[in-house]
Amino acid sequence: MKQKIGLIGHGTVGKALYEQVKGLRQYEIAGVIVKHLEKKRNVPDSLLSGDAEILINDPDVHVVLEAIDDAEAAFEYARKTLELGKIYISASKKMIAGNLPHLHYLVRKYGGKLLFEASVGGAIPVLRTIREHLAGEHIERIRGIVNGSCNYILTRMGEDKIDFDEALIEAQEKGFAESDPSADIDAWDSYYKAQILAYTAFGDKPDFSRVKWEGIRNVTLNDVSDAIASGEKIKLIADIRRHEERFTIDIRPTRIGPADPLYHIDRENNGLIIEGKYTGPVLLQGAGAGGNPTASAMIGDLVNAPRGNFEMVRKLLLAIN
Ligand code: HSE
Numbered sequence: 001m002k003q004k005i006g007l008i009g010h011g012t013v014g015k016a017l018y019e020q021v022k023g024l025r026q027y028e029i030a031g032v033i034v035k036h037l038e039k040k041r042n043v044p045d046s047l048l049s050g051d052a053e054i055l056i057n058d059p060d061v062h063v064v065l066e067a068i069d070d071a072e073a074a075f076e077y078a079r080k081t082l083e084l085g086k087i088y089i090s091a092s093k094k095m096i097a098g099n100l101p102h103l104h105y106l107v108r109k110y111g112g113k114l115l116f117e118a119s120v121g122g123a124i125p126v127l128r129t130i131r132e133h134l135a136g137e138h139i140e141r142i143r144g145i146v147n148g149s150c151n152y153i154l155t156r157m158g159e160d161k162i163d164f165d166e167a168l169i170e171a172q173e174k175g176f177a178e179s180d181p182s183a184d185i186d187a188w189d190s191y192y193k194a195q196i197l198a199y200t201a202f203g204d205k206p207d208f209s210r211v212k213w214e215g216i217r218n219v220t221l222n223d224v225s226d227a228i229a230s231g232e233k234i235k236l237i238a239d240i241r242r243h244e245e246r247f248t249i250d251i252r253p254t255r256i257g258p259a260d261p262l263y264h265i266d267r268e269n270n271g272l273i274i275e276g277k278y279t280g281p282v283l284l285q286g287a288g289a290g291g292n293p294t295a296s297a298m299i300g301d302l303v304n305a306p307r308g309n310f311e312m313v314r315k316l317l318l319a320i321n
Contacts, residue, residue, distance in 0.1 A: 002028040006055040006064045012175040013067035016291030031055045063087040071095040082106040091118035097192035115301035120193045123293030124286040137276035142240045144272035146193040148289025149177040149184040150236040155266040157224045176289035187215035203313040213251035
């Protein structure tokens with residue numbers, strides 16, 4: 001029997017998600033929730049609705065997938081779905097990052113599941129790698145490029161000498177940037193992702209005084225050219241470090257040379273280096289933004305969601321602390 005699922009959102013990621021789910025025989029789409037019903041879409045009218053609550057409450061729908069950029073609405077949908085003990089799969093990094101302890105509490109209280117692999121690193125399977133594959137590892141540092149738009153802009157400025165504003169418009173046209181791109185260029189988006197990485201790895205959020213960040217808004221074509229003349233590149237690097245019982249997050253435009261694996265991560269790609277005490281550095285890289293790569297991560301969550309017990313943070317966390 002097909003499993004009925006609900007979709008919320010039909011923007012860049014939502015559209016790709018809808019098309020990818022249609023290609024999977026085991027699922028049936030019960031409804032697609034959109035904000036602007038009047039817009040013409042490639043979805044049958046019978047599936048479209050503006051009322052997410054009816055879909056979430058449908059007793060035949062056990063899994064809801066959401067990709068919208070309204071963090072407050074996304075949190076309400078997540079809360080309602082989790083209070084029914086259902087599965088909520090989200091790509092909304094701002095919503096996830098802003099509500100991690102509360103969402104975790106809802107998961108534990110009502111027995112539902114919350115999966116958000118798509119919220120960090122697009123197609124890169126980073127959260128599951130931290131949670132499951134590195135479950136017993138002493139993770140000491142996670143360092144990476146987690147914003148596709150900024151990396152795209154810096155790459156275009158460096159390789160093609162186009163200016164910041166033009167490169168940003170391209171990132172928007174290609175569907176990499178947020179609807180308000182200041183979230184990308186002022187590094188809010190990287191900050192949300194760093195918080196999600198930290199919570200997944202360490203089961204906690206750093207207090208605000210241990211977070212520093214700076215975006216790429218003030219990086220000029222001259223800065224980028226100077227770096228290139230010295231054999232380096234400027235990348236927006238997020239650095240999460242563990243120091244005994246606490247950890248810090250530092251995000252800033254950084255000059256790096258070819259010996260750093262992140263130097264080779266260009267355009268909208270993301271790269272993450274997870275440093276474990278016993279593993280040494282583990283490098284993950286791939287498409288960090290865009291409809292299809294992000295939707296693919298959500299589908300991975302969808303397929304894996306019914307598997308056994310699910311923990312939002314590393315299972316062995318208590319054992320290793
Ligand atoms: N705006 C985000 C980025 C989308 O550019 O990385 C993917 O989270």
